[in-house]
Amino acid sequence: MSEPILEMTNVSKRYRTAGGFGRRRKGFLAVDGVSLRIGRGEALGLVGESGSGKSTLARMANGLVVPTSGTVRTDGQDVACLSRRGLRRLRRNVAMVFQDPLASLNPRQTVRQTLANVFHAHGEATSTAELVALLESVGLDADYLGRYPHEASGGQLQRVAVARALALKPDLIIADEPTSALDVSVRAQILNLLADLQRDQGISFLHVSHDLAVIRLYSDRVAVMQRGRIVETGPSDEIFRSPQHSCTRALVEATPEAELPA
Ligand code: ADP
Ligand code: MG
Numbered sequence: 001m002s003e004p005i006l007e008m009t010n011v012s013k014r015y016r017t018a019g020g021f022g023r024r025r026k027g028f029l030a031v032d033g034v035s036l037r038i039g040r041g042e043a044l045g046l047v048g049e050s051g052s053g054k055s056t057l058a059r060m061a062n063g064l065v066v067p068t069s070g071t072v073r074t075d076g077q078d079v080a081c082l083s084r085r086g087l088r089r090l091r092r093n094v095a096m097v098f099q100d101p102l103a104s105l106n107p108r109q110t111v112r113q114t115l116a117n118v119f120h121a122h123g124e125a126t127s128t129a130e131l132v133a134l135l136e137s138v139g140l141d142a143d144y145l146g147r148y149p150h151e152a153s154g155g156q157l158q159r160v161a162v163a164r165a166l167a168l169k170p171d172l173i174i175a176d177e178p179t180s181a182l183d184v185s186v187r188a189q190i191l192n193l194l195a196d197l198q199r200d201q202g203i204s205f206l207h208v209s210h211d212l213a214v215i216r217l218y219s220d221r222v223a224v225m226q227r228g229r230i231v232e233t234g235p236s237d238e239i240f241r242s243p244q245h246s247c248t249r250a251l252v253e254a255t256p257e258a259e260l261p262a
Contacts, residue, residue: 003076004037005172005204006061006094011035011070012228013056030056032228033070038172043198043205045219045236047212047251053228054208058174061206062094063087075171092122095165097194099177101157105149111135111160112145118167138163138193155186162193173197176208191218212251216240224248 013031031053038044046054059065060072063079072079074090082090098104105114112131119126132142138159149157158178165173175194179187195218197203209215215222215236222239224232226247232239243249 002040004039004073005042005075006036006038006206007073008037008057008060009035009071009073011057011060011067011072013053013060013065014068015056029228031060031067034225034228034230036223036230036233038204038206040171041198041202041204042221043195043207043219045215045222046206046208046225047210047215047222048225048247049251050210052225054210054225055176057225058096058176058206058208061172061174062096063090064096088122092168093170094172094174095168095170097158097161097165097173097175097178100181101154101161102149102181104161105157107149109148110145111147111152114160115145115164115167118164122168124168134163134167135160137166139189153186154182155189158182158186158190159193162190162197166197170203172204172206174206174208177210178207179214180209180211187214194218211255212240212248213255224251 011031011034012029014027014029016027034057036044046057048054056065060067061074075093077086079090109117115131115134116126131145135142135144140156140159144152144156144160152160178194179190182190191214194205194207198205207215207219219236222234222236223230224239224245224247232243232245232248239248240252243252
């Protein structure tokens with residue numbers, strides 16, 4: 001088996017907290033001894049109720065959050081041991097798509113500036129043709145280059161955010177609730193776009209959602225998180241068909257009837 005793109009071993013994150021007597025001293029354990037791996041070209045779905053630690057875990061994968069203990073290896077390298085240059089390379093290889101595209105894009109920058117900045121930040125030149133091709137790969141035409149975020153819809157903005165993530169040809173994309181802030185009508189389009197990228201470009205995915213129905217359709221494997229721990233993992237369909245853990249069962253039961261597998 002080839003080296004996984006991401007391997008987390010016994011990773012924990014304790015946040016320092018301001019409130020409460022006990023909490024003040026001990027802090028809050030948001031992620032508690034999690035191990036997971038994502039193979040090359042694999043899409044792993046991370047599902048769990050709100051507050052279970054999904055975003056914290058996802059952000060430790062690319063160094064946005066530093067683990068309190070445990071090791072994170074991306075592309076075979078220990079993230080804690082990276083130099084500044086190594087960290088830059090990591091951010092290149094591991095891109096993120098966030099929940100709210102409007103909040104994640106600079107309102108004062110056109111789409112052209114947003115995309116060009118990604119190249120500039122990594123010391124690379126770019127051309128209009130390259131930016132247009134990038135937009136086309138996410139289903140937007142060249143007109144969007146001149147637009148500001150307020151001149152586009154939520155779904156279009158999330159496509160721009162995906163284009164930004166794709167710009168430097170990452171090996172892994174972490175999508176943290178990428179459709180939760182979008183209208184129901186465009187959710188499927190964005191999810192299909194991400195699935196196409198996984199299939200056509202062989203990009204690995206860590207797809208985070210509180211919605212098991214979404215995760216099941218777009219992931220090869222699912223990990224279920226509850227209170228900072230992974231309580232169940234397995235192939236998506238299996239998890240859905242015969243959930244073992246009570247938390248997974250609750251997530252399955254919360255899925256609308258129409259989305260249940262036949
Ligand atoms: P999820 O993405 O599953 O909703 P999060 O990782 O965002 O979960 O949060 C897990 C827990 O950690 C929550 O109880 C949240 O309040 C807490 N938390 C998240 N970020 C911070 C932070 N920066 N400081 C303190 N507590 C935090
Ligand atoms: Mg979250």
